[in-house]
Amino acid sequence: MVGSVIPSSRFLARKMLGSIDFKTAKVIIELGPGNGVFTRMMIEQLSPDAHLLVFELNDAFYEALKREINDPRVHLIHDSAEHIGKYLDQYGLEEADVVLSSLPLANFPLVLKNKILSESHRILRSNGLYVQFQYSLNAKKVIKDFFPSLQISFTPANFPPAFVYTCRK
Numbered sequence: 001m002v003g004s005v006i007p008s009s010r011f012l013a014r015k016m017l018g019s020i021d022f023k024t025a026k027v028i029i030e031l032g033p034g035n036g037v038f039t040r041m042m043i044e045q046l047s048p049d050a051h052l053l054v055f056e057l058n059d060a061f062y063e064a065l066k067r068e069i070n071d072p073r074v075h076l077i078h079d080s081a082e083h084i085g086k087y088l089d090q091y092g093l094e095e096a097d098v099v100l101s102s103l104p105l106a107n108f109p110l111v112l113k114n115k116i117l118s119e120s121h122r123i124l125r126s127n128g129l130y131v132q133f134q135y136s137l138n139a140k141k142v143i144k145d146f147f148p149s150l151q152i153s154f155t156p157a158n159f160p161p162a163f164v165y166t167c168r169k
């Protein structure tokens with residue numbers, strides 16, 4: 001479920017966040033924050049009126065984030081990533097500008113991969129951004145099925161080295 005024992009490097013974080021325009025992005029979804037390396041970097045750049053919905057399924061990571069992050073713009077959600085729509089409704093939000101995912105898709109059954117990607121695609125606004133990192137190209141086909149417009153870049157300065165998929169709806 002976790003996919004890695006070592007948190008992502010700041011190099012990978014910079015690459016993951018590099019395409020986000022924080023001035024205009026008002027609704028950002030993060031899937032699989034783990035210990036929150038990307039979450040904290042996003043909080044530093046979030047607009048005052050932005051919402052960041054963070055989905056973490058693991059009890060220990062969720063509890064630690066809850067203790068450490070206290071920001072009214074951040075909504076920590078202890079639920080699985082395929083339920084994004086339910087929580088957008090709950091917070092009165094219509095659509096998202098960005099979905100940033102660290103989920104280990106390669107380890108997921110196909111049904112779950114499809115659910116998460118189709119839900120991410122559905123709730124993104126037109127031309128919205130989907131960013132995903134993976135340690136292999138294993139999930140390329142399934143990501144491309146939902147986001148045909150995609151770019152892949154490689155980050156050797158991470159352990160393990162990672163591929164970043166940057167996609168537009």
Ligand SMILES: C[S@@+](CC[C@H](N)C(=O)[O-])C[C@H]1O[C@@H](n2cnc3c(N)ncnc32)[C@H](O)[C@@H]1O
Nearest residue numbers: 002003007008032033034056057058080081102
């Ligand atoms: C590879 S770790 C990434 C952690 C961190 N973002 C990083 O890059 O260092 C993947 C995270 O996804 C979480 N996760 C796995 N399945 C999930 C699901 N269905 N919904 C939400 N989070 C999930 C795991 O608990 C883990 O924290």
